[in-house]
Amino acid sequence: MEPWFIRYPKRYRREKSELRDAGFQAREALLAKEAGIIQLHVDFFHKGKPYSVVVEYPTFYPYMPFQMVSKDIPKGRHLGEYGGAVCFLEDVHQNWEPHYTLAHIIDTQVRGVIDRNLEPSDDPTKEGLYASPASGHIRYRDNCGILVPNFSIPEGHRYGHATLSHGPHVNLKKTPSGHISKVTGTSKQDVLYTVGDDLPNLAGVDPMQLKNQGVRWVRLDRPPAAADDGILDEAIRAWPELEKPNYRNGVDITAIIFQEESTYKCKQVAWVFVVREKQLGVTEPLYFNVRADILDPQIVIARTSRTKPLTGKKVVLIGCGALGSTIGFQLGRMNLNHLVLIDGDHLKYGNLPRWIAGASATGRDKVSVLRELITDANPMINVTTHPLKFGDINQREPEQEMLNDVFDADLIIDATAEFAASHLITLLAKEHAIPCIHVSATNGGFGGIVGRYMPEPEAFCWSCMQEALYQERPEFQDDDYRIRLPATEPGEPTEVRGCFHPTFIGTGFDLDAISMQAVRLAVATLCRGAEGAYPDLDWDIAVIDLWDEDKSIPIDPKMTTYRFAGAHRLCRKPHE
Structure with missing residues (x-):
């Protein structure tokens, strides 16, 4: 399929002319264009201060919205925790309209994002009052997921052990899945949580067929600063024992626990799993992140x-x-x-x-x-x-x-x-x-x-x-x-x-x-x-x-x- 700027040349010219007429400085990434991608670096002023955004247009533009990132926009609710993605519409996939242009979005939306991040408001007429959970922006391996209990580990416990229960056909090296059935403190005799009778069919298999995998967990004081392998570095700083992998069935699994916003201004516990896979003949293990999902009946209700x-x-x-x-x-x-x-x-x-x-x-x-x-x-x-x-x-x-x-x-x-x-x-x-x-x-x-x-x-x-x-x-x-x-x-x-x-x-x-x-x-x-x-x-x-x-x-x-x-x-x- 031809790139959008070839299919819709008038729209391409309109994008550039509107940016120019608005006084914005736009630079086009030529290598990206040769690959069929339009990527623009746009500089503009807002209330006397300079700002810069990087915008990448999708194949199906203008029917699908572009993506925007920025290192200059002040941190706040409308800037992604990782990578600086700019949230310029309340729900970009619901509120985007094909007649919007980049110049229009900068003028009518991005300026407001800067103002709101500098001076947050609880007024729903000025911004959408929705949570922005950090765990939703972390990069995970596809087709993986581990269910975790709706349970808060007591504050006095900073790290400990857990049990991951999974079905007999789960490949922990490729697509880890299952549920956390037990959580203990530093001592494995200090039991903090065990799965109860209220979850009679959690594994989806006969309990006699379940397999268990040891997991170590650590608590962070805030969401991870990194969105990829760097998550484990923060965990190791919090509990140095994690630096040495504890391989079982060829993998070491670490659960990282932190508080994040789950609903507007309401924080709850979030989990992220980091899997280290032992590689034959290789010193450094393979790392990947696995998403967690909270097992809470109230979410369903x-x-x-x-x-x-x-x-x-x-x-x-x-x-x-x-x-x-x-x-x-x-x-x-x-x-x-x-x-x-x-x-x-x-x-x-x-x-x-x-x-x-x-x-x-x-x-x-x-x-x-x-x-x-x-x-x-x-x-x-x-x-x-x-x-x-x-x-x-x-x-x-x-x-x-x-x-x-x-x-x-x-x-x-x-x-x-x-x-x-x-x-x-x-x-x-x-x-x-x-x-x-x-x-x-x-x-x-x-x-x-x-x-x-x-x-x-x-x-x-x-x-x-x-x-x-x-x-x-x-x-x-x-x-x-x-x-x-x-x-x-x-x-x-x-x-x-x-x-x-x-x-x-x-x-x-x-x-x-x-x-x-x-x-x-x-x-x-x-x-x-x-x-x-x-x-x-x-x-x-x-x-x-x-x-x-x-x-x-x-x-x-x-x-x-x-x-x-x-x-x-x-x-x-x-x-x-």
Whole structure:
């Protein structure tokens, strides 16, 4: 692709002429231009003082913003901790507009940066009141990361030891990852922190398969002054013992801990890891930095604050097929306390277009695979699995254990796609005063139904819905309790190799639209009555069309919703 100044010669001339007209002295780096890069050194005066900036234009200028660094602009909130990057817009990727030029930015923004750095203000009309964490500007190796606890080491401890726990396939020389499971003081017997039961799935693997790596840590009084290998030099000055690498598995790992701004004018602990890799035949080891991420449930809740009432809730999902696997994964990523998965089937290769795992999972229990996916996405959730077909015969002992899990739930979700199982599940839910959500899809993925059934004796139930669906027949004309049927593809389900029963035709992405409505209804049900939470929906039954039956073409989702005041007049038994 041609450089931007070749593609847009008029814009290139405009940049230079505006700088000249503004009285700015601009020098172009010729070697950079020969390589297809425009780099300008610009000198200007502000309030009688000289300043200089270096600007490099991106390939896709003017649609993407240039980068600017300066050694002259006074230190402050709008100058990067390392390298002197100038923050000339509140959010450069959101606020940049293609008509901006360098001369315009210097005049309208950079002058303000100088003033604000010299005289900081808490006035949000003058500047964005956001944090600028130093750890975000350090240079790290790609594809690496270590989770650290949301824990402050007592001030009296300046250095010590820690344990990095990681999975069996982690290569510490190439892509270190894992979590800090233990922190001690100078003496390894002085335990300051150990990972607790609140993080049951932190490693994403069986705890028996975990490997541990020794780490040394040191505290700095301020963020590191360097952004690269020099970080370790500061650590060594704080604790000289670090100068000699303590190699294990070919690497030495040092954790550097310091206070930094996490939110505006609020400081919290930050971690950076430095890995020294032992090189054969080479005196000096290879250094690289590894980023840390704080393991704090509140960080997750802050991004999904309306789901805060889910904390402490228990949900049972029965059926982990095309609909249920998506429902389970989405709910599992939320801040639920406990999710129970029930399904007696194993994953087959033919399931993959409508499932969320890959070919390596074929042959395994669906509930086991789904549990791994969920706990990897959310290590703070408890997930119990029952690889059983709900209501099947000859499984009485494990079935009783499963039922014990079901009957103390806050919500039951039926995604079995089986009439008999749905009838039983919804009936048991009502008997045990547990709200229940039922979800099903039609042949071809043309449509589906999502329904909520509350446990009150006279509340509309699953059996009521079956009666209301039959109102489509001409002999029934009870307009108050009629539910239309969802769109369905004509024809019979298909039987494919590897399946013991016929299966419907349909795509995963069509079915996901139905699963997501079930997830929204589940979250709304669990949050009912909580202030500031995810609002309740104004319906209990939704009939969803994703295809036009007559034309056999996909359409924008069409949803007809219903809410009934009480039980259907023809449905008595569940209400007796």
